[in-house]
Amino acid sequence: MGSKVAMNSFRNGGWQTEEFASENPFKKGEAFEMFIVPKPEGYQVFVNGKEHYMFKHRMPLETVTALNIVGHINANLFGFIENWSIPSFTKESKTTITSLGSSRWGLSTEQSEVLHPVQNPILPYVGTIPGGLRAGMALYLQGVIPTNADKFAINFKTGQSDKDDVAFHFNPRMGSKVAMNSFRNGGWQTEEFVSENPFKKGEAFEMFIVPKPEGYQVFVNGKEHYMFKHRMPLETVTALNIVGHINVNLFGFIENWSIPSFTKESKTTITSLGSSRWGLSTEQSEVLHPVQNPILPYVGTIPGGLRAGMALYLQGVIPTNADKFAINFKTGQSDKDDVAFHFNPRMGSKVAMNSFRNGGWQTEEFVSENPFKKGEAFEMFIVPKPEGYQVFVNGKEHYMFKHRMPLETVTALNIVGHINANLFGFIENWSIPSFTKESKTTITSLGSSRWGLSTVQSEVLHPVQNPTLPYEGPIAGGLRAGMALYFDGNVPTNADRFSINFKTGQSVKDDIAFHFNPRMGSKVVMNSFRNGRWQTEEFASQNPFKKGEAFSILIGIKSDGYKVHVKGQELFMFKHRIPLEKVTTLNIKGNVSISFFGFIMDK
Known part of the structure; x- marks a missing residue:
C-alpha cells in the first residue's frame, strides 16, 4: 500500500524477475473487486472495472493446480467463473430492490434499480460517482447508528483527496443537531443546522439524498428532512465520501428517482x-x-x-x-x-x-x-x-x-x-x-454484483442459513435418488473435525446410513453405523478441507450411493449400506461453520 503493484513467478526454489504496475488501485480502508483472467498469452488483471495489467506466461497453464491468498486483505468472496467474457464483465451493475427499507416507516424503493450497490463498506469510504452527479438521481443509504456513536458525515466532493472541495457535507451529531456545510478553497463555509435529529444511537435508519436543480433534498426514515441549496455546480461533484460512527449496510445510486416510487408501500x-x-x-x-x-x-x-x-x-x-x-x-x-x-x-x-x-x-x-x-x-x-x-x-x-x-x-x-x-x-x-406450500429459494446471484454476474438459477428446497450446531432435523419428504444436498461453509482455523450424517432417526441410537467425516490434517473418513456399531471405514484419497478455508459440498443422492463433490471436484462415491427410504434425518456437528445448506431436486 502506498507503493507499486508487483508481479512475479517463483520457480525451482527462487523468485524470478519482478514486473511492476505504476498505478496502484488498492487503497487502505477501501473496498475493491477484481478479476484475474488466464488468457493464451498471460494473466489479464482487472481491478474495479478497469484493465490493470497483462502478466505474460512463464509457465504452462496446465501445470497450475492451486490458488493461494495471503497478507493484509479482507476477502468477502472469491470464486472461479467459467466462460468469462468482457461483455458479461462490463455490464453495468444494478440491483433491483423490492424492499430494502427499515420498513417501519413504510418506505420502499420498490422496483427501483440501485446502480453500483456497495454492501458493508469499510469506513472511511471514498469512491467515484459513476457518470458523475446530476439532478434526478438519488443516493440511497441504509444503516445503523452504533450505541457508542458520536457523529458521522456524508460528503459529496469534487475529488477523492482530502484537499478537494465538498459541495455538500451532511453531518448528524448524536444527541445534538444535524449540521450541513460546504468546504471550498481549503476552508469550511457557513454552517446550516436542523434542530430535529432523526438519528438515534442503536437504531436503524434509511435515507435518500436527492440532488435537485435547487439543492440537495434529504429524506430520513420516510420524512423530508432538509433542503440544502447548491453552493457549487452539480457537474463538479465526482466523488462520495462516508466517514465517522456509522454501520452502513448498503448504499448506491438510483436513476430517475421520484417521490411516487419512493413512497409506495414497502x-x-x-x-x-x-x-x-x-x-x-x-x-x-x-x-x-x-x-x-x-x-x-x-x-x-x-x-x-x-x-x-x-x-x-x-x-x-x-x-x-x-x-x-x-x-x-x-x-x-x-x-x-x-x-x-x-x-x-x-x-x-x-x-x-x-x-x-x-x-x-x-x-x-x-x-x-x-x-x-x-x-x-x-x-x-x-x-x-x-x-x-x-x-x-x-x-x-x-x-x-x-x-x-x-x-x-x-x-x-x-x-x-x-x-x-x-x-x-x-x-x-x-x-x-x-x-403450507413447499419452501424453496431460487438463487440468482451469489457473486459480486458490480458487473452483473450471476449463478445459474437453481432451486434449493428448505434452505437453512447459519444453522446452530450441532444441527439435527428431519429431511422433508424423506431422502430419494435424484436429490442433492448443497453446503456452503468454512473450516475454522482451530478445527479438528466435523461430520455430516444421514440418519434413520433423531436419537443417538439410530442408524447412520452415511457418515461423512473430514479430519483436518488427516483423511476424510466415511462410514455407516448400524445396530449400535460402526461398520467398515472407507477413505478418500485426498482431503480438500483446510483450516481457515471456505468450501462448498454437493452430496448427490444416486441409486447406487452417495456421490460427494467438494469445491467442484468429485471426491468419492460411498455405496449404499442402508436403504434410502429409511433415511429421514440430517445431522451436522463438529468444528465447522455452515453459512447455508439445502436440498436441490433434479428438474
Whole structure:
C-alpha cells in the first residue's frame, strides 16, 4: 500500500524477475473487486472495472493446480467463473430492490434499480460517482447508528483527496443537531443546522439524498428532512465520501428517482423465509414492512392497524444463554399502554400468555409444550382470527388465545427479551394453504454484483442459513435418488473435525446410513453405523478441507450411493449400506461453520 503493484513467478526454489504496475488501485480502508483472467498469452488483471495489467506466461497453464491468498486483505468472496467474457464483465451493475427499507416507516424503493450497490463498506469510504452527479438521481443509504456513536458525515466532493472541495457535507451529531456545510478553497463555509435529529444511537435508519436543480433534498426514515441549496455546480461533484460512527449496510445510486416510487408501500415477496427444516413457506406471500435484524427491545406501529386475516411472521434463533422473550400486541407504544396479547416463552419451562389492562396483568394461560429451545432456530406465525390469536411454531399449531380486547384497539407491536430476530413482518390475507406450500429459494446471484454476474438459477428446497450446531432435523419428504444436498461453509482455523450424517432417526441410537467425516490434517473418513456399531471405514484419497478455508459440498443422492463433490471436484462415491427410504434425518456437528445448506431436486 502506498507503493507499486508487483508481479512475479517463483520457480525451482527462487523468485524470478519482478514486473511492476505504476498505478496502484488498492487503497487502505477501501473496498475493491477484481478479476484475474488466464488468457493464451498471460494473466489479464482487472481491478474495479478497469484493465490493470497483462502478466505474460512463464509457465504452462496446465501445470497450475492451486490458488493461494495471503497478507493484509479482507476477502468477502472469491470464486472461479467459467466462460468469462468482457461483455458479461462490463455490464453495468444494478440491483433491483423490492424492499430494502427499515420498513417501519413504510418506505420502499420498490422496483427501483440501485446502480453500483456497495454492501458493508469499510469506513472511511471514498469512491467515484459513476457518470458523475446530476439532478434526478438519488443516493440511497441504509444503516445503523452504533450505541457508542458520536457523529458521522456524508460528503459529496469534487475529488477523492482530502484537499478537494465538498459541495455538500451532511453531518448528524448524536444527541445534538444535524449540521450541513460546504468546504471550498481549503476552508469550511457557513454552517446550516436542523434542530430535529432523526438519528438515534442503536437504531436503524434509511435515507435518500436527492440532488435537485435547487439543492440537495434529504429524506430520513420516510420524512423530508432538509433542503440544502447548491453552493457549487452539480457537474463538479465526482466523488462520495462516508466517514465517522456509522454501520452502513448498503448504499448506491438510483436513476430517475421520484417521490411516487419512493413512497409506495414497502413489501417483500417471499420465496422462502422459513427455517425450512419444517417445510414451511410463505412462498409467493407478501410480507409488508419487513424488518430485518431489529435492535431489541423493539416497539413500532402496525401499519394500518391489526385486523383478522393478517398474520405476523417472525423468524429467529434462541440464544444459548436465553431465559425468556415476549411478543406483545399493544394498544400503544408506551409502557403504560394495554397489551391485548402477551406471548411469553420461558426457556426450560412453559409458554405463558396473558393480557395487560388498566395497569395490571390479568389471568395467565399456559402451554406445557414449549417448542422453543436454546440454540435452535424457529419460525412462527401469529394469526389474528375473529375468535382470538392463533399461534403456529415450526409448522405446528401451538395455541389459540381468545380475545380479551377488540382487535381494532391494537396499534403497536413490541418484541423484548432473549431472542435473535432475523426478520419479521405482516402478511395480508394469510391462509393455511399458502402457509403450507413447499419452501424453496431460487438463487440468482451469489457473486459480486458490480458487473452483473450471476449463478445459474437453481432451486434449493428448505434452505437453512447459519444453522446452530450441532444441527439435527428431519429431511422433508424423506431422502430419494435424484436429490442433492448443497453446503456452503468454512473450516475454522482451530478445527479438528466435523461430520455430516444421514440418519434413520433423531436419537443417538439410530442408524447412520452415511457418515461423512473430514479430519483436518488427516483423511476424510466415511462410514455407516448400524445396530449400535460402526461398520467398515472407507477413505478418500485426498482431503480438500483446510483450516481457515471456505468450501462448498454437493452430496448427490444416486441409486447406487452417495456421490460427494467438494469445491467442484468429485471426491468419492460411498455405496449404499442402508436403504434410502429409511433415511429421514440430517445431522451436522463438529468444528465447522455452515453459512447455508439445502436440498436441490433434479428438474
